[in-house]
Amino acid sequence: MIVNKKRLIVAACALIASAVMAVSWAAAEKTTETKLSADAKAEAKIMGVLDDLYKEKYGIWKVTPEDGRLLRILAETMGAKKVVEIGTSNGCSALWFCLALRTTGGKLITHEIDDYRASLARANFKRTGVDHLITLVEGDAHKTVSNIKGPIDILFLDADKTGNLDYLNKLLPLVRPGGLILAHNTTDQADDMKDYIKAVTTNPNLETIFLHKHDQGLALTLKKRCADSSM
Numbered sequence: 001m002i003v004n005k006k007r008l009i010v011a012a013c014a015l016i017a018s019a020v021m022a023v024s025w026a027a028a029e030k031t032t033e034t035k036l037s038a039d040a041k042a043e044a045k046i047m048g049v050l051d052d053l054y055k056e057k058y059g060i061w062k063v064t065p066e067d068g069r070l071l072r073i074l075a076e077t078m079g080a081k082k083v084v085e086i087g088t089s090n091g092c093s094a095l096w097f098c099l100a101l102r103t104t105g106g107k108l109i110t111h112e113i114d115d116y117r118a119s120l121a122r123a124n125f126k127r128t129g130v131d132h133l134i135t136l137v138e139g140d141a142h143k144t145v146s147n148i149k150g151p152i153d154i155l156f157l158d159a160d161k162t163g164n165l166d167y168l169n170k171l172l173p174l175v176r177p178g179g180l181i182l183a184h185n186t187t188d189q190a191d192d193m194k195d196y197i198k199a200v201t202t203n204p205n206l207e208t209i210f211l212h213k214h215d216q217g218l219a220l221t222l223k224k225r226c227a228d229s230s231m
């Protein structure tokens with residue numbers, strides 16, 4: 001009789017334990033689902049704004065969607081924490097970066113000389129809900145970059161192409177080894193950046209490839225090591 005009672009108690013305990021586990025699993029699954037759908041919604045919001053920007057008729061400069069997707073993939077796969085952009089325009093490429101930075105926990109510092117385009121970018125960042133990820137610095141980036149602190153994971157050059165070599169000279173020391181320097185328009189504006197292209201293809205501490213040659217073009221440069229690391 002006593003043995004039966006004990007068995008009954010053990011069985012009841014096991015039943016209660018499995019019920020509790022089932023409830024916690026269901027709760028955990030629900031939390032993951034809620035998180036996933038919140039994440040998908042936030043991403044869809046950014047994509048929606050990008051779609052609108054690509055539909056606009058007036059000619060504001062921006063990366064192509066294919067180049068934009070590449071920026072996002074690079075930033076997300078390398079877990080970028082600090083991206084520096086030169087040339088914000090109305091914020092398209094910044095939004096592509098933000099798709100990655102939302103998940104990497106990173107931040108973007110972007111630079112724009114033109115008041116009007118900077119104001120469009122600010123509005124787009126706000127509308128997308130990513131303004132907390134971005135610092136927009138207004139003014140001539142040749143001067144304003146002197147305030148940037150490293151380490152930089154990705155440096156994206158997309159402003160005055162003849163100024164790329166100056167940006168590289170000023171910012172390369174802040175790019176971490178293993179970091180990337182991306183220069184846009186290396187196909188359609190190659191003539192304006194001959195000195196930059198020469199620099200990134202002859203420096204032994206850098207490894208460069210040219211992508212999307214059929215289109216605007218993008219030079220992708222890996223900083224392999226610091227200039228003085230061999231000493």
Ligand SMILES: C[S@@+](CC[C@H](N)C(=O)[O-])C[C@H]1O[C@@H](n2cnc3c(N)ncnc32)[C@H](O)[C@@H]1O
Pocket residue numbers: 061062063086087088089090091092093094111112113114117139140141142158159160163
């Ligand atoms: C090609 S657009 C940038 C496009 C943007 N990256 C995108 O894909 O959405 C170049 C931008 O660089 C800005 N720019 C040009 N010279 C600059 C400078 N010295 N300092 C900061 N911004 C500059 C221009 O005003 C312009 O908005």
